[in-house]
Structure formats: structure tokens, C-alpha cells
Amino acid sequence: MxxxxxxxxxxxxxxxxxxxxxxxxxxxxxxxxxxxxxxxxxxxxxxxxxxxxxxxxxxxxxxxxxxxxxxxxxxxxxxxxxxxxxxxxxxxxxxxxxxAPTLAGVAAGLAKCMREDFDIDATLIGIGAAHYKRHDIEGIVPIEPDGRLARALDDFFRTRLIECGPIDAERAQLLFPKATAIRSAAIVPLEKEKSLGFVALGSREAERFAPRQGKLFLELTADLVAAAVRART
Structure with a gap:
């Protein structure tokens, strides 16, 4: 129970x-x-x-x-x-x-810092022919309005926007004639509103520069280069 x-x-x-x-x-x-x-x-x-x-x-x-x-x-x-x-x-x-005491020093200093501190293999500073006409400084070239460089970068000069990504051999040779096997690059305007020119950075690594990467470092580099160029032209 x-x-x-x-x-x-x-x-x-x-x-x-x-x-x-x-x-x-x-x-x-x-x-x-x-x-x-x-x-x-x-x-x-x-x-x-x-x-x-x-x-x-x-x-x-x-x-x-x-x-x-x-x-x-x-x-x-x-x-x-x-x-x-x-x-x-x-x-x-x-x-x-x-x-840097001279424009040559600016170009050499830029190349050295990019190579040693940022693993960037090649650099080029392009300056509009109205501001610069010399051809004797390594790493700096004048941009002629109808020149080969202006034609190859027609879209860049038209939009004035940063270009990042893979680069073909022909354009790499044009921008970095003394470098070999450059596979990616960034082209950044100098004084975008005033069209002073550009700074180009090249790398042997295909993925070093990518279209959607952050742009802060590139913009800062361009600002520093533009200020150095203006002070010496």
C-alpha cells in the first residue's frame, strides 16, 4: 500500500x-x-x-x-x-x-625609406612639365602633356584617383625602368586639386598593392613627397 x-x-x-x-x-x-x-x-x-x-x-x-x-x-x-x-x-x-638638401636627395631618400622600411622595391616621382623640365635626376621625371607617360596613365590623370593593384610588364617598365619583375604598384596623385604630379610605388609581390587596400599610408606619403617637391622647385 x-x-x-x-x-x-x-x-x-x-x-x-x-x-x-x-x-x-x-x-x-x-x-x-x-x-x-x-x-x-x-x-x-x-x-x-x-x-x-x-x-x-x-x-x-x-x-x-x-x-x-x-x-x-x-x-x-x-x-x-x-x-x-x-x-x-x-x-x-x-x-x-x-x-633632403635637393630634389635628388628627395628622390634618393624616398627610394631608400620605401625599400628599407616598407619593403617597396621601386619608386618614381612624376612632376608636371610646367613645374619641372629636367631629365638628370634619377627617380624623378617630367610629365609632358602629350608624352608617353601621360598617354599610358590617361585614366589616372583624368580621374586623379589613387590606382592600386597588379601592373602589366609594359607599364611597369615605363614607370620603373631600372627595376625588374615589378608585379603590383600604387600610383598616387600629388596635390590632387593642383595636379602637381604623382608618386608611384612598385613591388615584386603581386599582392603588395590591392585595389581595395587602405589608402591612408599612400595619401600620407604623397603629402610628404608633394611638400618636399614644392619646397625645392
Whole structure:
């Protein structure tokens, strides 16, 4: 009879579904702290088929979370170190161009900084023929309105927009005649509104310059080069 009464009581007791249990545990986060024995008695099936206690599972989850946080922190620190290096390199470029005594020094300083600090293999400064007519400085050329260079860069001179991406061998030879195997390049206007000219940067890496890459560094470089050129022409 006692057994029948117990069964009747169990049948009459309301049954909780999983959602209600989850809601209760969320509403009472200290439940397991008040019943620590459950941490060791509750088992979770592992994918391998073995069972682990709830506390072991929590430790595993915490370790995984900690590893993700450490990885994210390392990425942030590496990005910060990269930004610091770029900032130092840009400062060096600015100092080099400011201190250059001549246009030849500007061209040589630009090429050296780009090569040593930014892994850029070739450079060229093009200046409108109205401002510059010499042909004796390596790394600087005059841009004749009907010249070969102006014709090859017709779209650039028409839009005055930065061009970045792969470069064909013919155009690479025109811009960087003393460099070999230039596969990507960036062409950036100098004083866009005044059409002073351009600065071209070339790389042997096909993906060094890409159409959708950030333009801040290129614009900053162009501003520095334009200021150095203006001060010496």
C-alpha cells in the first residue's frame, strides 16, 4: 500500500521540462554552489563516448575561453606593435624628406625609406612639365602633356584617383625602368586639386598593392613627397 501511495504521489507531482529547468538555474545561479555534490555526480557525455563530470566540463570550457582571450590579446598586441613600427617608419620618411638638401636627395631618400622600411622595391616621382623640365635626376621625371607617360596613365590623370593593384610588364617598365619583375604598384596623385604630379610605388609581390587596400599610408606619403617637391622647385 505504501508503494502504491508513493507512485500516486509521483504521478500527481508536476513534471518539469528542460526549458523550465534551464530557466530555474539561470534565475538561481548559486544553485550548484549550494549543492556542490551535484557538480561531481552530474555526468556529461563526451563525443568519444566517455563521460566527464560537470566540474571537469566547466574547467574545460574555462580553459578554452581563456585560450581564446589570450589569442585575441596577442593579436591586439601584434597589431599595436605593427602600428608603432609603421608610425616610426613614417616619421623617419618625413625627417628624410624634410632634411633632403635637393630634389635628388628627395628622390634618393624616398627610394631608400620605401625599400628599407616598407619593403617597396621601386619608386618614381612624376612632376608636371610646367613645374619641372629636367631629365638628370634619377627617380624623378617630367610629365609632358602629350608624352608617353601621360598617354599610358590617361585614366589616372583624368580621374586623379589613387590606382592600386597588379601592373602589366609594359607599364611597369615605363614607370620603373631600372627595376625588374615589378608585379603590383600604387600610383598616387600629388596635390590632387593642383595636379602637381604623382608618386608611384612598385613591388615584386603581386599582392603588395590591392585595389581595395587602405589608402591612408599612400595619401600620407604623397603629402610628404608633394611638400618636399614644392619646397625645392
Amino acid at each position: 505504501a508503494e502504491l501511495n508513493t507512485q500516486a504521489k509521483e504521478a500527481a507531482a508536476p513534471k518539469l521540462n528542460e526549458r523550465e529547468i534551464v530557466a530555474y538555474l539561470k534565475a538561481h545561479p548559486d544553485f550548484l554552489a549550494r549543492h556542490p555534490d551535484l557538480l561531481e555526480s552530474i555526468e556529461l557525455k563526451h563525443r568519444s563516448g566517455s563521460a566527464v563530470s560537470l566540474i571537469e566540463k566547466q574547467v574545460e570550457l574555462l580553459r578554452a575561453k581563456n585560450q581564446r582571450l589570450e589569442d585575441r590579446l596577442e593579436r591586439l598586441l601584434e597589431a599595436a606593435r605593427d602600428n608603432e613600427r609603421r608610425q616610426d617608419n613614417v616619421h623617419r620618411l618625413a625627417r628624410t624628406l624634410i632634411r
